[in-house]
Amino acid sequence: MYNSKIIGLGKYVPENVVTNNDLSKLMDTNDAWIQERTGIKERRWIDKNSEDTSAVMGAKAARIAIERSGLTKDDIDFIVFATLSPDYYFPGCGVQIQDMLEMPTIGALDVRNQCSGFIYAVSVADQFIKTGMYKNILVIGAEYHSGGLDKTTRGRSVSVIFGDGAGAAVMSRAENTDHGILSSHLHSEGKYAKELIVEGPNIKHWVPQMLEENNPDDISYFPYMNGQHVFKHAVVRFSEAIMEGLAANKLEKEAIDMLIPHQANLRISQFIQKKFGLRDNQVFNNIQKYGNTTAASVIIALTEAWEAGKIKDNDLVVLAAFGSGFTWGSVVIRW
Numbered sequence: 001m002y003n004s005k006i007i008g009l010g011k012y013v014p015e016n017v018v019t020n021n022d023l024s025k026l027m028d029t030n031d032a033w034i035q036e037r038t039g040i041k042e043r044r045w046i047d048k049n050s051e052d053t054s055a056v057m058g059a060k061a062a063r064i065a066i067e068r069s070g071l072t073k074d075d076i077d078f079i080v081f082a083t084l085s086p087d088y089y090f091p092g093c094g095v096q097i098q099d100m101l102e103m104p105t106i107g108a109l110d111v112r113n114q115c116s117g118f119i120y121a122v123s124v125a126d127q128f129i130k131t132g133m134y135k136n137i138l139v140i141g142a143e144y145h146s147g148g149l150d151k152t153t154r155g156r157s158v159s160v161i162f163g164d165g166a167g168a169a170v171m172s173r174a175e176n177t178d179h180g181i182l183s184s185h186l187h188s189e190g191k192y193a194k195e196l197i198v199e200g201p202n203i204k205h206w207v208p209q210m211l212e213e214n215n216p217d218d219i220s221y222f223p224y225m226n227g228q229h230v231f232k233h234a235v236v237r238f239s240e241a242i243m244e245g246l247a248a249n250k251l252e253k254e255a256i257d258m259l260i261p262h263q264a265n266l267r268i269s270q271f272i273q274k275k276f277g278l279r280d281n282q283v284f285n286n287i288q289k290y291g292n293t294t295a296a297s298v299i300i301a302l303t304e305a306w307e308a309g310k311i312k313d314n315d316l317v318v319l320a321a322f323g324s325g326f327t328w329g330s331v332v333i334r335w
């Protein structure tokens, strides 16, 4: 068995900054409500004239991660791409990356685990590297939310939260070291699938039917979120996933050098920080700038924390996420 290690990180966010005040021109909302409930000040939304998509942003982040890893695109053996907003219903974004980066005909896997997508993707890559099947894997999380949000007052409780962006990591085989990914833990509870969902079109209510019905009140193709229900489960599951990761490595919460929580809501991160007794410099948050970028959020935050010099060799880094599915999980890394 080998260890896997993150050897390159990259991120890309669209240039177009949308502030809370900008949103108040589109819908009945205001800066105070959004900041008080979520901590978000602004987010990036792809400009409609831009060529950015989830795959395009993912490719931009991936190029940076590969360059920083010291490898070339031809050294990559496999691609794992996590998103809930793929460019096409099918095929997934993974194959687009293979093409955009002009890579050899390596395998490409798409992960559909929403806010936990990057955690699931890292875990999958870790298993492939551990068994020796692949040596270098490109793992991407990217999200183009703004194209699918209801930007009217009707959708305000959801649309103010989500932002666009992408991040990428190169994971590689590490020999003779106890550094790298120490553990990953993954969970789901499908009975809550409909508490955070985009329901339409679905296989029983497909596009021709929707067009035929032409129902302006059909909001099934916009994200629906039972916010308070999600919040209550998130704080419990985040804590469980972090504790599970620590326990599996026989570590106490005091051992955490840096916690990178999925950027769902600053209030959730603050709750977890308090519960684990962590100082401000032990938890990284950037939701204030980007909103919730779902599968991209953990990898964008990890990249920014690393770029800012907040992650050093030998640090214990814990990644944790919770989201639609419900799905949740954690990854513990000795950097």
Ligand code: COA
Residues within 6 Å of the ligand: 028, 029, 030, 033, 034, 037, 038, 115, 156, 157, 158, 160, 225, 226, 227, 228, 230, 231, 234, 264, 265, 268, 292, 322, 323, 324
């Ligand atoms: N601007 C202003 N008012 C808004 C609003 C907005 N953007 N969105 C909703 N409101 C209003 C509601 O209409 C409601 O008004 P009413 O009391 O007159 O009916 C009021 O604000 C409270 O709405 P509610 O939905 O109960 O707010 P909340 O305190 O639960 O906060 C969330 C909403 C979404 C911020 C919160 O539930 C949350 O963060 N949940 C977790 C979300 C999450 O983590 N999602 C990602 C999972 S990965």
